[in-house]
Amino acid sequence: MNALREKIEQEIRAHGPIPFSRYMEMCLYDSDLGYYSRNAAQFGKSGDFYTSSDVHAVFGRLLARQFDEMWRALGSPENIIVNELGPGRGLFAQDVLDRSEKKFPEFFRALRYILDERSPALRQRIETTLSRHFESGKALLSSADISAPTIIFANEFFDALPVEVLGSEGSLRIDIAARDGRFVETWAPPSAKELEFLDRYSIHPEPGERIEVPLQSQTHMRAAASFECGFAVVIDYGYTREEQLAGRHRGTLKAIRQHSVSANPYEAPGEQDITADVNFTALAAAAEKHGMQTQKLITQSQFLLGIGEANEFADAFEDCRLPQERAKVALQLKHLVTPAGMGESFHVFIASKGVEEEKVSSLAGLSFARRMASR
Helix, strand or coil, rough: CCHHHHHHHHHHHHCEEHHHHHHHHHHCCCCCCCCCCCCCCCHHHHHHEEHHHHHHHHHHHHHHHHHHHHHHHCCCCCCCCEEECCCCCCCHHHHHEEEEEEHHHHHHHHHEEECCCHHHHHHHHHHHHCHHHHHHHHEECCCCCCCEEEEEECCCCCHHHHEEECCCCCCEEEECCCCCCCCCEECCCCCHHHHHHHHHHCCCCCCCCEEECCCCHHHHHHHCCCCCCEEEEEEEEEEEHHHHHHCCCCCCEEEEEEEECCCCCCCCCCCCECCEEEHHHHHHHHHHCCCCCECEEEHHHHHHHHHHHCCCCHHHCCCCCCCHHHHHHHHHHHHHHHHCCCCCCCCCEEEEECHHHHHHHCHHHHHHHHHHCCC
């Protein structure tokens, strides 16, 4: 029998039905048996899903260019922190650090890269991947406490945070069937916080409909925004309240296993990813409550094109010696920026604090979308 299923059953038998957020928390983050805690290869071709860093190093190289520009917009301070939330295996951090060292030496000299990863298995992999940067003191795990201008970076982090699920019947709870021990769904009265979230940032579910309430995302965004000056860059798939009101993104919870999507999160606890699209309206409100100025949501395509067009994506093709190498990289780049790939399904949310608006709006990552809007 699935060991995590047994652990969840024990908790339900001891304490009664659990909120869906608790079930999702245990499935993904249980310290021994959770999806992100196991030593399985969750990422890339052999795993369950791709992130942009699995596609090509150009993703990290372009962001290194953008981080260098952000550092200069902050007045080129002596120290700058890049704090990555949910860094996985550390591939993105490796690409950013290596690229910055090679191409942006002044930024690299000021940089400390903090990796905020809660999975013990992934922390071990990060320490191996970034061993050289850990030895030099450039890379640090999340226990580091440094006060300096900060760039928060989160790529596919908020979609994996536990959510509450509300239906017209109330707030979802997970129980065990008396007859055969299966997980069954029951409902409890929604909390005041859940209802307030729907009122402010989402919609109330129609009969038979389910809506996610990402209260933990709000908490994480508020914590992330606690620095005195800097930027936040969040890349994820998600939606705005306006889109929900228009009838889209109503019930986005899904399970992912071996690149296949399932609507059943109860099938294999700890062996499949569980995600929910990000409510960017709520995320922006949480950032603004902590003094951040937010920019209009843009697509990953617009963001990467804005950074890369100035030098015609030389960051991608620099290492190519043969025509077939260039052709392969061109396909990988296409996957990152075109609607058929990741370009339109992922959105980029940028917020700032203590930076002149003029300097924020002139960032390369925002320039392509701004030009398109003014046509």
